[in-house]
Amino acid sequence: MAGGAATGGSSTSDTYAEARTWLLLPAWVTLGILVLAPVTMMLIYSFLTKEFRGGVIWEFSLSAYDQFFFDRGLFGDDPPRIEWTYIQIFWRSIWQAGAATLLSLVIGFPTAYFIATRAPAQRTFWLFLVTIPYWVNLLIRTVSMKFLLRDQGPLNEALLGIGIISEPLSIVNTNVAVQLGLFYSYLPFMVLPIYAAVERYNFTLSEAAADLYASRWTVLRRILLPSVKPGIIAGCILVFVPSMGSFLAPDLLGGAKNFMIGSLIEEQFKGNAGNWPFGAAASMILLTLVLIILLIFARQQSKAES
Amino acid sequence: MTPETTFAIDVQNAVKRYGDFTALKRVSLSIRDNEFFTLLGPSGCGKTTLLRMIAGFEEVTEGAIHLFGDDIVKLPPHKRPINTVFQNYALFPHMTVLENVGFGLEMLGSTKSEARARAGEALDMVQLSQFAARKPSQLSGGQQQRVALARALAPRPKVLLLDEPLSALDLKLRKAMQIELKHLQRDTGITFIFVTHDQEEALTMSDRIAVMSAGEVQQLGDAREIYDRPRNMFVADFIGETNLLEVSVDTVADGQAACHLGGGHRLTCDAVEGIGPGAKVHMSLRPERLTLSSDPTQGDSLKGRVRENIFSGTDISTILDLADGPEFRVRAPNSSRGDRRTFEPGTEVFVNMEQGAARLLMD
Numbered sequence: 001m002a003g004g005a006a007t008g009g010s011s012t013s014d015t016y017a018e019a020r021t022w023l024l025l026p027a028w029v030t031l032g033i034l035v036l037a038p039v040t041m042m043l044i045y046s047f048l049t050k051e052f053r054g055g056v057i058w059e060f061s062l063s064a065y066d067q068f069f070f071d072r073g074l075f076g077d078d079p080p081r082i083e084w085t086y087i088q089i090f091w092r093s094i095w096q097a098g099a100a101t102l103l104s105l106v107i108g109f110p111t112a113y114f115i116a117t118r119a120p121a122q123r124t125f126w127l128f129l130v131t132i133p134y135w136v137n138l139l140i141r142t143v144s145m146k147f148l149l150r151d152q153g154p155l156n157e158a159l160l161g162i163g164i165i166s167e168p169l170s171i172v173n174t175n176v177a178v179q180l181g182l183f184y185s186y187l188p189f190m191v192l193p194i195y196a197a198v199e200r201y202n203f204t205l206s207e208a209a210a211d212l213y214a215s216r217w218t219v220l221r222r223i224l225l226p227s228v229k230p231g232i233i234a235g236c237i238l239v240f241v242p243s244m245g246s247f248l249a250p251d252l253l254g255g256a257k258n259f260m261i262g263s264l265i266e267e268q269f270k271g272n273a274g275n276w277p278f279g280a281a282a283s284m285i286l287l288t289l290v291l292i293i294l295l296i297f298a299r300q301q302s303k304a305e306s
Numbered sequence: 307m308t309p310e311t312t313f314a315i316d317v318q319n320a321v322k323r324y325g326d327f328t329a330l331k332r333v334s335l336s337i338r339d340n341e342f343f344t345l346l347g348p349s350g351c352g353k354t355t356l357l358r359m360i361a362g363f364e365e366v367t368e369g370a371i372h373l374f375g376d377d378i379v380k381l382p383p384h385k386r387p388i389n390t391v392f393q394n395y396a397l398f399p400h401m402t403v404l405e406n407v408g409f410g411l412e413m414l415g416s417t418k419s420e421a422r423a424r425a426g427e428a429l430d431m432v433q434l435s436q437f438a439a440r441k442p443s444q445l446s447g448g449q450q451q452r453v454a455l456a457r458a459l460a461p462r463p464k465v466l467l468l469d470e471p472l473s474a475l476d477l478k479l480r481k482a483m484q485i486e487l488k489h490l491q492r493d494t495g496i497t498f499i500f501v502t503h504d505q506e507e508a509l510t511m512s513d514r515i516a517v518m519s520a521g522e523v524q525q526l527g528d529a530r531e532i533y534d535r536p537r538n539m540f541v542a543d544f545i546g547e548t549n550l551l552e553v554s555v556d557t558v559a560d561g562q563a564a565c566h567l568g569g570g571h572r573l574t575c576d577a578v579e580g581i582g583p584g585a586k587v588h589m590s591l592r593p594e595r596l597t598l599s600s601d602p603t604q605g606d607s608l609k610g611r612v613r614e615n616i617f618s619g620t621d622i623s624t625i626l627d628l629a630d631g632p633e634f635r636v637r638a639p640n641s642s643r644g645d646r647r648t649f650e651p652g653t654e655v656f657v658n659m660e661q662g663a664a665r666l667l668m669d
Binding site: 202204205207208209210211212213214215218223226227 | 361362363382383384385388389390392394396397398399400409410413414457458461
């Protein structure tokens with residue numbers, strides 16, 4: 001090959017192709033080990049038979065998926081009816097993750113905008129402030145959140161103190177607590193991509209729109225938001241996807257009633273009571289669902305562009 | 307004091323301060339209706355600040371700005387019937403060319419179809435109708451420039467502001483656009499306020515020019531006035547090429563000032579108000595209004611030695627060393643007519659000046 005490269009220009013493209021193969025190898029290996037292999041394992045496990053003390057028996061079975069979607073009674077011989085329990089958990093997860101994403105967007109967009117419009121030297125400082133809480137472990141942050149929100153916690157004390165409420169709000173063990181927990185867990189994932197988009201935004205465009213008789217609100221809606229849309233979509237995906245699969249916030253803040261898919265899957269692999277194929281099947285369904293949502297997003301995006 | 311309603315833009319004692327820095331020091335300018343007015347100056351002279359104050363993007367620290375007699379200082383940009391062509395065009399990247407041009411009309415309350423129709427007309431005006439459905443990124447720089455122009459003209463503003471709109475174009479395109487802009491201004495009858503640092507551009511296009519430096523207007527006048535009768539050192543030096551000589555004024559009589567140079571040369575030129583006998587000032591001598599000869603002719607002449615000749619296509623410039631004086635330039639057109647000779651380096655020559663070639667300057 002070295003001789004080939006020396007003979008003339010015609011072989012440069014071959015050399016490039018070869019170099020590219022080698023240079024891309026680490027990426028392919030990483031993707032293979034960290035993405036493809038685990039997903040394939042999950043896929044295989046979801047079609048196996050469960051072993052009672054955890055683990056699997058290597059025997060093909062559809063029972064994990066069957067259990068997810070159908071109720072066949074206590075002894076498994078009733079006519080199948082739709083099993084709503086897990087579908088409901090999925091639906092709740094989508095809803096909770098969606099609410100957390102919306103909350104992150106409402107709080108994160110102004111934050112990102114504020115930081116991106118500071119003097120360049122100050123931006124680093126503000127970004128640093130946003131990321132400081134994330135140096136603390138997620139578990140500890142979530143537990144702290146519970147302390148903040150509980151009936152005798154600082155939030156209720158403060159609200160009682162100023163007299164906005166006369167009785168403490170019971171937030172812990174509700175959907176709202178879970179949403180707040182998820183929001184707090186993933187806020188920087190919303191702030192950072194939007195910040196990057198707003199920082200790249202050419203503010204002369206806002207001036208041009210104002211010059212052409214657009215009010216501040218119209219400038220925001222017609223010019224700024226469309227320009228930073230890629231950042232907003234990236235932020236929403238980065239908050240929504242991990243929120244869907246999260247189990248810490250729902251476990252610690254939501255209580256038994258506010259179970260999400262993450263917790264359901266976690267249970268299946270914990271201790272002896274688990275059901276590995278069922279956990280794997282739930283994971284595969286979650287993965288499919290998230291992919292479908294992302295595809296719809298992408299489709300909409302390309303439609304808007306053409 | 308009531309502002310004259312006939313002025314399109316009347317700036318009175320406008321001051322702009324950023325903290326301790328004063329960008330504009332009491333500028334007053336009255337810009338007439340239907341005028342092509344240029345703010346000319348080097349970067350940092352305050353011309354863009356003044357333009358942005360008229361547009362409403364910068365607050366006025368002190369002073370007043372009237373638009374056809376109405377005080378607009380307190381109005382936000384979107385309430386001023388003034389549109390701007392931005393230096394880097396600032397076209398909305400997510401909208402088509404037609405949507406860009408129709409944006410202002412839509413904001414003013416036109417229906418979608420009406421905005422479309424009038425945007426189409428504006429695009430016709432800049433010969434870009436066939437690109438209506440494209441995105442700005444699919445156009446060349448010159449085309450984007452014309453879209454920006456159509457977009458700013460479509461709502462028929464009372465005043466159009468242009469912030470160095472031609473600076474990103476190549477020379478040929480710039481020259482063509484200069485003429486096109488001039489025609490557009492004449493055909494639409496809209497007052498244009500044009501900001502540039504390019505003196506040639508300013509001289510070519512403007513009805514009147516305000517030369518600015520260090521936050522002040524140095525001179526206001528039409529192209530001829532500014533070029534032929536610069537008021538001070540800055541204007542003479544900034545506009546075109548010139549020779550600046552230190553002179554002492556001896557006598558002033560009958561509108562003529564007699565001066566002498568350090569080397570003993572004597573010169574007379576038009577007297578300038580404010581410069582009297584005994585004053586030590588600078589004199590400007592435009593290189594193209596001087597000729598060289600081997601003998602002194604009637605009138606004033608300076609003696610010097612040729613250092614070098616520089617050929618630049620249209621002209622030949624000769625660099626001389628004056629006796630006891632600074633470097634000096636004389637420029638002659640590259641003409642086949644025999645009345646202008648080129649002298650070899652080292653030759654002693656006399657510099658002859660046309661009537662009115664010399665001009666006394668305030669500092």
